[in-house]
Amino acid sequence: MWLINSSIGRKVVMSVTGVALILFLTFHCAMNVAALFSGEAYNMICELLGANWYAVVATLGLAGLAVIHIVYAFILTAQNRRARGGSRYEVTDRPAKVEWASQNMLVLGLIILLGLVLHLFNFWYNMMFAELFGIEGLAHAPGDGFGWIVETFSCPVYVVLYVIWLAAIWFHLSHGFWSAMQTFGWSGKIWFCRWKVIGQIYTTLLMFCFLLVVLAFAFKCAPSLCEESCCKAKTECVLQAPCDEAKADCCKEKAECCDAEKACQCKDCKCDPCKCAEKKDCKCDPCECEDCQC
Secondary structure, three states, X not given: OHHHHOHHHHHHHHHXXXXXXXXXXXXXXXXXXXXXXXXXXXXXXXXXXXXOHHHHHHHHHHHHHHHHHHHXXXXXXXXXXXXXXXXXXXXXXXXXXXXXXXXXXHHHHHHHHHHHHHHHHHHHHHHHHHHHOOOOOOOOOOOOHHHHHHHHOOOHHHHHHHHHHHHHHXXXXXXXXXXXXXHOOOOOHHHHXXXXXXXXXXXHHHHHHHHHHHHHHHOOOOHHHHHHHHOHHHOOOOEEOOOOOOOOOOOOOOOOOOOOOOOOOOOOOEEOHHHHHHOOOOOOOOOOOOOOOO
């Protein structure tokens, strides 16, 4: 009851849930940075999380933290407005020591909430939700997180919306980080300024990494895009192609579909372009992967 009825209790709840969400953002950021360098590695992480029970439980827990944080934000805002009474309608200058973010935390929070809805639609709905409920006919498989990143940030409108969203999160966190430390009582005269600096550096690096991922895929300069376009061989480029019947050994390595003693019987043999590049007599479509080194 103290956490609900007490002003300090509400601030503690806001701070605890806020710090927990910052830790989640840090984990999420590390995942996204992996997508910059390897689509395969990113998809491995997505499959590890996927719709497994522990990922679902963690998602529900995260959703609970977010809801609590949002509800308490509205409660504290309403409480502050009641405390100010009619003075909130007066036109006054912003005090020199009060940050812009501090006075606009609710507005920033609403922008972040709208961005979160968009993000859930672009990724969570198409991935975990689609896997849980067996939704088919989507542009990419639920586990192909890398494909969803590439598709989402190939749209300029989404890129602009994500940049605005990340800017709002930065302003929100830059104030929220040191404010949480202050609520916990960890900000004496010396540490108050230190926490502000630490918070600014930490949140700036965090949001910069997110922004880097968005812009790298938007401008198609992420290193993983080169890997993805070159080494499609394991998926799209391993084509079903008939072998040259005059060369009985063209698919000799595929023992299950080829007979080296007779004419080539591997009409449906899947040829690996990487091996075909070495085996010049194999008549399969290299699918632009002739120089791929898988």
